[in-house]
Amino acid sequence: MSTRTRTTVSLPADLIAHARTASGGNVSAYVERALRAQQLRDVASSVRSWREQAVNDTEELADIFGEDVA
Template sequence: MTTRTRTTVSLPADLVAYARSASEGNLSAYVEHALRAQQLRDAAPAVRAWREGRGVADAEEFADLFGEDVA
């Protein structure tokens, strides 16, 4: 199980209102999903370079790189 850490962030009120509405009652999961998606976008150049050097990765290899929720 993943260890969770409580944190505080400051965001514009309209963005928080939107996220609360879109989260269907689970703001933490909504934010986690958004951050994981950004993590993948940030890693895309490295993954692309890795794939070009090694071929296409399977789901298990991506899980090892980015966590099991991604695969």
């Protein structure tokens, strides 16, 4: 398990009420899932670029070695 750091955030009351209900009382886990999902969205374009470059590299290697390297 990773180290946890306690933090305080201020959010609208209706959003907190929804988080408490939707999480079954474990707001920390609920917020963690939301932040992890946002983290993935934040890096999606970088991952997409990396994958596109990897395809180009594979094609270049296939041209050099004359075989399917994928």
